[in-house]
Amino acid sequence: MPLIDLVLLKARLGELAGRFDVDALDECDSTSSELMRRADRGAPAGSVVVADRQSAGRGRRGRQWLSAPEASLTFSLLWRFTGPLSRLSGLSLAVGVALARGLESLGAQGVGLKWPNDVLLDQDGRQAKLAGVLVELASDRRGTQAIIGIGLNLLPPAEELPFPAAGLSQACYRLPERHAVLAALLCELAETLERFAGDGFGGLKADWQQRHVWQGQQVQLLDEAASPVLGTCLGADDDGALLLETAAGVERILAGDVSLRPAGSTLGGRPA
Structure with missing residues (x-):
């Protein structure tokens, strides 16, 4: 059984449960690849694929995203926008704002953003990667679709990595339950993406700058x-x-x- 129980998640989403069509998998190649295949078959906006394990998880610039079922949360969200691709510049930064807000609503402290797609955690002045975002865009007759892939460390990675990494457990007094984490992130993503669709990144820039870890440095x-x-x-x-x-x-x-x-x-x- 997947670690995400859809009944529990729906209860956590509350009034926004109808905005999302969530499927929880034990394993897939990549949540973004799986969701892209479903989008090609007509999956609606708000479709979500969350997986305990990925055999070919992807990060930015072809990097592999490593995840462990109990220690991480990996999911992808399908969203559709009207208008051309050019209107979506800054989308990955907007997603970062949504993730930061969602984590902060759970009590996380020290969360920051790094251009263009990383969520970081301040550990006594040392920045460590907490989450990553990969946005893949495509246009069709319905407009522009965005596959938004997100990988979040719930616990500090056990394996040795070429960069500092952290877990949500280090940002909170007590690690929130994973259904609460996923629900908080999805709710913030829905609100932020709607705002982005109307105002572009310019409407979210002040929120991003406030959390930008390298500002003025x-x-x-x-x-x-x-x-x-x-x-x-x-x-x-x-x-x-x-x-x-x-x-x-x-x-x-x-x-x-x-x-x-x-x-x-x-x-x-x-x-x-």
């Missing part, structure tokens, strides 16, 4: 195809692009990984 932009770029992080613009103040002026960055550059450190290393 020296960072380096790491790109596998280019040398690192150093500058002061000014946050994001209304389209979700990163604003980086460099020696050449303010640059608008549309893709890349941002890594904090501590005083006295050398260039290179892995993004946080």
